[in-house]
Structures are given as structure tokens and as C-alpha cells.
Amino acid sequence: MYAAGDVRVETVPDPRILEPTDAIVRVVRACVCGSDLHPYHSLKPRTEGRPMGHELIGVIEDLGTEVTGLRKGDFVITPFTYSDNTCAFCREGLHTSCVHGGGWGSVETGGLQAEYARIPQASGTLVAVPGVDEHSDLLPSLLTLSDVYLTGYHAAVMGRVEQGKTVTVIGDGAVGLSAVLASRQLGAERIILMGRHTSRTDLGREFGATDVVAERGDEGIEKVKELTGGEGSHVVLEAVGHMPAYEQAYGIVRPGGVISRVGVPQYQDAPVGWASLFGHNVTLTGGVAPVRAYLEQAIPQVLDGTITPGKVFDRSVRIDDVPDAYRAMDDREALKVMIDFG
Amino acid sequence: MYAAGDVRVETVPDPRILEPTDAIVRVVRACVCGSDLHPYHSLKPRTEGRPMGHELIGVIEDLGTEVTGLRKGDFVITPFTYSDNTCAFCREGLHTSCVHGGGWGSVETGGLQAEYARIPQASGTLVAVPGVDEHSDLLPSLLTLSDVYLTGYHAAVMGRVEQGKTVTVIGDGAVGLSAVLASRQLGAERIILMGRHTSRTDLGREFGATDVVAERGDEGIEKVKELTGGEGSHVVLEAVGHMPAYEQAYGIVRPGGVISRVGVPQYQDAPVGWASLFGHNVTLTGGVAPVRAYLEQAIPQVLDGTITPGKVFDRSVRIDDVPDAYRAMDDREALKVMIDFG
Known part of the structure; x- marks a missing residue:
């Protein structure tokens, strides 16, 4: 890649052993x-x-x-x-x-x-x-x-997904869908997938999503709150990396719950104060898998x-x-x- | 309290039962x-x-x-x-x-x-x-x-303090010292207390601190790194609530470790990106106890x-x-x- 949008296929020398451990x-x-x-x-x-x-x-x-x-x-x-x-x-x-x-x-x-x-x-x-x-x-x-699959799996492991937990996955990209599949493997019964692309959320349902929320922002937060009896989601797996996804995450997480990120954050600072995390004992976890x-x-x-x-x-x-x-x-x-x- | 620095003692009507559950x-x-x-x-x-x-x-x-x-x-x-x-x-x-x-x-x-x-x-x-x-x-x-003691205890519980973990407590106030005592109760053998007031850190030692680091900022980070073989502290209990304490926390936490905050954050946004938390799989937890x-x-x-x-x-x-x-x-x-x- 030479610049944004500029990907080229080039012939380069074959790689060779440089270290005896290669x-x-x-x-x-x-x-x-x-x-x-x-x-x-x-x-x-x-x-x-x-x-x-x-x-x-x-x-x-x-x-x-x-x-x-x-x-x-x-x-x-x-x-x-x-x-x-x-x-x-x-x-x-x-x-x-x-x-x-x-x-x-x-x-x-x-x-x-x-x-x-x-x-x-x-x-x-x-x-x-x-x-x-x-x-x-x-x-x-x-x-x-x-x-991709094991990155979704890491999100679920760090989010402490287990039986009885409601899990919400933000993002219907390949990592988000993998996080749905991994959550199902770890025993989650209720898996809410937030995404807008029907072909993708259909695969999400096949992987184990029980609910799909197409709305975003405040409307999406409202919808997840509704689906969880007003309490929010025990676990939120954030598989996007952009600030709106993070904001959505702390908007829908249940008090005492966990936000687990595997989308590489495209921001340095984010809300972590009283209203977003601290006042509700919300845990922020995850990272590079x-x-x-x-x-x-x-x-x-x-x-x-x-x-x-x-x-x-x-x-x-x-x-x-x-x-x-x-x-x-x-x-x-x-x-x-x-x-x-x- | 009528304003910053303005605390008054006043005679007010005695409280009385307002609800049958009072x-x-x-x-x-x-x-x-x-x-x-x-x-x-x-x-x-x-x-x-x-x-x-x-x-x-x-x-x-x-x-x-x-x-x-x-x-x-x-x-x-x-x-x-x-x-x-x-x-x-x-x-x-x-x-x-x-x-x-x-x-x-x-x-x-x-x-x-x-x-x-x-x-x-x-x-x-x-x-x-x-x-x-x-x-x-x-x-x-x-x-x-x-x-105060159970707020320190909450920090330690949320930080998953247990035997074999190195715990660093940031802040030698009453909550910080309580966090030292609680960490000791939960089995931590190595407890590093970061604080500059000898009378307080002495009580910290009595409560179970094994090391005291008086330095702050980069110097303090360097010192904790040294004490932990360059790796950092498994658990950091942040008992202050100001940004420099938070910055110190992610500076000294070991990759895969936990920062547990009980100092009420006096900031809304803080670093949570690749360099501070995500790249090292650091968990940020804690909250009002x-x-x-x-x-x-x-x-x-x-x-x-x-x-x-x-x-x-x-x-x-x-x-x-x-x-x-x-x-x-x-x-x-x-x-x-x-x-x-x-």
C-alpha cells in the first residue's frame, strides 16, 4: 500500500531464512x-x-x-x-x-x-x-x-461471556459476526447483534444472534434497553473501533457489566468518567487478540x-x-x- | 457547604420519618x-x-x-x-x-x-x-x-487481587491505605504503595505495603517498572481520581493487567487507545463501591x-x-x- 486507496501487487524477492528460528x-x-x-x-x-x-x-x-x-x-x-x-x-x-x-x-x-x-x-x-x-x-x-474468528473469541473471553448473560455485539463486520459465533460457543443464550446490513445480520442469526438491532446512536441504545427490560446488556462486544461504537457501548451496557473491545480504536481518548463507566461500575476490557x-x-x-x-x-x-x-x-x-x- | 471552602455548622429541624421504609x-x-x-x-x-x-x-x-x-x-x-x-x-x-x-x-x-x-x-x-x-x-x-475501608476493598475485589499478584496502590490517602489493607487480606504478597507523605506511607507499611515509591510521573513509573522486573504491576488500584494518577496507572500496569479505580474521577475523558490500554490488553474497572x-x-x-x-x-x-x-x-x-x- 502506497497511500490511502492505493494498493499495488508487486513482485519482490522471495523471503528467506534470516534467523535460525525462522x-x-x-x-x-x-x-x-x-x-x-x-x-x-x-x-x-x-x-x-x-x-x-x-x-x-x-x-x-x-x-x-x-x-x-x-x-x-x-x-x-x-x-x-x-x-x-x-x-x-x-x-x-x-x-x-x-x-x-x-x-x-x-x-x-x-x-x-x-x-x-x-x-x-x-x-x-x-x-x-x-x-x-x-x-x-x-x-x-x-x-x-x-x-478474525479468534479475535471475536477473544472479545467474548475478555467480556466473560457465559451462560445466562445477555451479550450485545456492536458491528456486523466479520469480527462482529465471529464474536456472535464465539458468544454462542461460550454459552450465551441471548445475543443481540447491532448492524444494518441484512445479508450480514442474516449470517449473524445463523451464527447464533437472537435479536438484530438495525438502529444506531440514541435510537439503537433505546432499542437495546427495551430488549433488556430497561437494564442494558451484561456484556457488550465492540467490534468496530470508531468512537460512535464506543459511545453506543457505554450507552447499552448494564450497570456492573463489561465492554470488551476488539475493534482497533481509531481514537486515543474516550469517556470513562462518572456518567459513562465509573458511576455504574462498568468494566472496559479487550485488546489485540x-x-x-x-x-x-x-x-x-x-x-x-x-x-x-x-x-x-x-x-x-x-x-x-x-x-x-x-x-x-x-x-x-x-x-x-x-x-x-x- | 455554601461554596468552595465555605463549610458552616447550622441548626436545622430534626429529620423525621417520611416513608414507612425510613x-x-x-x-x-x-x-x-x-x-x-x-x-x-x-x-x-x-x-x-x-x-x-x-x-x-x-x-x-x-x-x-x-x-x-x-x-x-x-x-x-x-x-x-x-x-x-x-x-x-x-x-x-x-x-x-x-x-x-x-x-x-x-x-x-x-x-x-x-x-x-x-x-x-x-x-x-x-x-x-x-x-x-x-x-x-x-x-x-x-x-x-x-x-473508606470497603471502598478500598472494592478496588481490590474489582482488580481481582489474589495470591501471587503484584499490586500497586496509587494514593496515600485513607482510601489508598485501605486498599493496601484490603489487598493484604485478599492475599497479595507484593504491595507497592505510591505516596509521598511518610506518616501515611508508614501506616501503609503497617497495613501491608512491601514497597513505597515516593516518586511521581515518569520517575514513579520508572521506579515501579524497576521493582517489577520491567514488566509492570499485575494490578493497579487508583485511589485518587485526578488525571495524573490515571496516567500513572496505565504507565505502570503490566500487559494483561487491571487498573481498578475508586477515586472519583475528576475528568470525563481519558486515554484508552492503542498505547494506553488496547495494545496491552489492559482492563479498566472499578467504580463507586x-x-x-x-x-x-x-x-x-x-x-x-x-x-x-x-x-x-x-x-x-x-x-x-x-x-x-x-x-x-x-x-x-x-x-x-x-x-x-x-
Whole structure:
């Protein structure tokens, strides 16, 4: 990406092992993330393009000498940040704060919307999926474990979703819909989805939403209050990242409830005073999802068909059409676009 | 209080039963709260004084016809908000959001820095302490259960303080010191107290603080980082309410950690974006303390000497000297002042 709206497909040198802890993966599927749309709106023009993409599934092509537990040819999932899986933070399940961790999307690390990728800290980062190859029907759902589904899952975990709780999800993008599916997995019976795009909220219903609220702002807040007997929602999962979504969140949360954010906040300051959070003992939580912590338990759920989060992909493109994938997602013509290297 | 800095003692009509659910309490001890200092700094001049005070222990003088479970002559503690103790929020321990609840300090409800007080929702609000009378040595500690100790306790509960956690308390006022004592009760081994007043931090050490950091701002952040091996504090209890304390809180909290606020925030907006909270999965929690929820378990701890939170009182005045009590607390000459009606 060279500037807002300016995505180009370029031929660059193949990545190679730089550290003995690296792996090289041949990408089978990658995709465009809702968070990629933030620079698509705001990136200042630059002479050196910014490599894009942080989600992939693929096959190991090469391994550094210190990588253990993986073999060439393994079919693997990459969480959207790399991590050693051994440091104090990783051991607590907070791989996004790994002391040897980092992310893709810089000139140094490259982007994962690419045919090949260098994966640092491969032993800690990559998770092999035995019995799956690049012709599997499960590829879309496995790809969501790289980010989107498990980001929604993180929202629900941090929001302490459980049986008996009313959960409201703000945002009918792929992360919001994933948060609905994850809330259902965690036992929520009542799941209110706030979104205006019928095709998306229909998938939300399929994923477990019991109510859909199309209204926004004060009207949306009023509607959720009505649906919850005037009390508000125990848990609010905020999957957008813009201030109006945050304002909606504290408007509909029940006293003593939790707002869990996974939409990357496009603001620095926000209301947290007496009227918004403090006076009602509302907890604000969430953050960048440590996908790696949830990967191993989610893979069997995809393999046995318990969850089918891959339904969020409603379009597939070849690498040359990636610029149009950004456009289609930005125009809300597509919910989430997969990049097929097969 | 008629304006910032203008506290007067006035003779007003005795309160009387207005609702069948009311009680009238003869006040034995009351006190001045750190939060009373906020209007002491900022209250705009008004023609009708604002009744002050929300903490008391005393003896029941009169009861409305619908009050159950209490008798005239009972020695009681009043939490700083009243509540029915039966609604959905009370049943969950969130008495501060009681649907029939409220607080003192308005012309309608009166203030508790007074010889007599009307207590709405008396059955749900007042807790009798059998075997204690107005000559007990335990009065100071029992009085802290009206607000200050259990507000510190709420901070620790919401911050999920437990064994193995490093807790940092910001603020060496009476609530901060109470938060230290509460953290110790909840099993924290490492308790860092940030405060600059040696007489107060000494009491903090007596209450269980293992380290004291006198530095503030970036220097204070650096110091706590050093003490925690560069990682930061699992839990930060913010007992001040001003922006610099909040900034300190997110500066010292460990990734994945919790900031729990009980200092009434004197700001509306605060940093909650990528750099402050989101990127590190930091949880922001806390709020106005539902003291009533914790009262019954704390009373025996005071009666058997497990805790002596009453040590936060370092001065006692008669009612006529209350204006000077405000001044002394504001000048940090006194930590917390008790009003003795005996």
C-alpha cells in the first residue's frame, strides 16, 4: 500500500531464512482484514510501499536450524502476531505481549498477502494441522483462526461471556459476526447483534444472534434497553473501533457489566468518567487478540464441524485482484475476501 | 457547604420519618471523606447550603412501619448509599445501582455529618452490629465500614487481587491505605504503595505495603517498572481520581493487567487507545463501591481484630469544629477526621 486507496501487487524477492528460528511458508490462502481498511483510509503517501496482510494458512517450505516441532510440508496456521510461546506473557496466554514477539506489515517483516512469507519464532508461532492439505473444504474456516474468528473469541473471553448473560455485539463486520459465533460457543443464550446490513445480520442469526438491532446512536441504545427490560446488556462486544461504537457501548451496557473491545480504536481518548463507566461500575476490557493462545483448542472445533467461521468469506480472489478486494470490502460489497493461491 | 471552602455548622429541624421504609438514626460517629474535598475545591456559591457527609455509625431512634429486621436501640452501620437489598442489582452485590437506591448530600436526603439522620430503605441499608455500643473501642474501625475501608476493598475485589499478584496502590490517602489493607487480606504478597507523605506511607507499611515509591510521573513509573522486573504491576488500584494518577496507572500496569479505580474521577475523558490500554490488553474497572455488599463479611473481621482499618483516623473533632476538619484534611494536616457526637 502506497497511500490511502492505493494498493499495488508487486513482485519482490522471495523471503528467506534470516534467523535460525525462522520458517518460510508457501501461502495457500490469505485474506484482507477489516483493520487493513484503516490505512486504506488514512495512509499518507510513501515512496516505499507498506507490505500488507497478517493472516495466512500454508505449507512449510523451509525451516531455520533451531526450529523444533515442525517439518517441511506441514500444513500450518499463522496467528496474526508471532511469539516464542515460552516467555512469561506467552505462558499466561498473552502472546501479543511476547518479549520476542511482533507483527507483520513492516518493510522488515513483510506482509502476508503474498505467495511466500517469513515467519519469525516459527516454533512458537506456527501450529500444524495434521490431516489437512491445500485441497480441504475446511480452508476458509481454518484461515479464520489466523485472526478474525479468534479475535471475536477473544472479545467474548475478555467480556466473560457465559451462560445466562445477555451479550450485545456492536458491528456486523466479520469480527462482529465471529464474536456472535464465539458468544454462542461460550454459552450465551441471548445475543443481540447491532448492524444494518441484512445479508450480514442474516449470517449473524445463523451464527447464533437472537435479536438484530438495525438502529444506531440514541435510537439503537433505546432499542437495546427495551430488549433488556430497561437494564442494558451484561456484556457488550465492540467490534468496530470508531468512537460512535464506543459511545453506543457505554450507552447499552448494564450497570456492573463489561465492554470488551476488539475493534482497533481509531481514537486515543474516550469517556470513562462518572456518567459513562465509573458511576455504574462498568468494566472496559479487550485488546489485540492473542490468537495463538486459542488456536489449539479451536482447530478441532473446525475439523469436527462444531463451528464454521469460514462463512464470513463471501468472495475469493487471485493475487492480482487484491486491490479490488480492498475496494469491495471498503464499499461493503464484500464482507471478507479470501486470497486464493491454489 | 455554601461554596468552595465555605463549610458552616447550622441548626436545622430534626429529620423525621417520611416513608414507612425510613429509619431515624442518632449519630454516634461520622467523618469527612476525601471525596468531600472535591466540592470543597469546586462548589459554586449557592444560597441554600449543601448538606454534607455520607458516613456514619449510630443508634436507631425511630423506625417506619414497614421496616423489618431492625429494632429501636440497635447499633448500626450505614453504607454511604442506601439500597433495598432485594432488587436484581442488589442481589448481584451492586447495591450502588439499586433501583430504589440513592445517596445523601442533597437538600432532600440531608447529609450525615449531623446529629440525626434519616435513612431511606432502612431494612435494606442498615446493618446492626450486635454486642457493640457507643463506648466501644472499635468505633473508628466500624465507622470505616461505612465507606473508606470497603471502598478500598472494592478496588481490590474489582482488580481481582489474589495470591501471587503484584499490586500497586496509587494514593496515600485513607482510601489508598485501605486498599493496601484490603489487598493484604485478599492475599497479595507484593504491595507497592505510591505516596509521598511518610506518616501515611508508614501506616501503609503497617497495613501491608512491601514497597513505597515516593516518586511521581515518569520517575514513579520508572521506579515501579524497576521493582517489577520491567514488566509492570499485575494490578493497579487508583485511589485518587485526578488525571495524573490515571496516567500513572496505565504507565505502570503490566500487559494483561487491571487498573481498578475508586477515586472519583475528576475528568470525563481519558486515554484508552492503542498505547494506553488496547495494545496491552489492559482492563479498566472499578467504580463507586457497593459497600453494603461487603459489610456483613467485614464486621466480624473488625470485631475479632483481624483488621483495624480505623487507624486511618488521626484526628477527632466535635460537630462545631467540622469546618476546621475540612481545612485540616485539605491542608494534609490530617489524614481523615472523625466527628465525635458522644
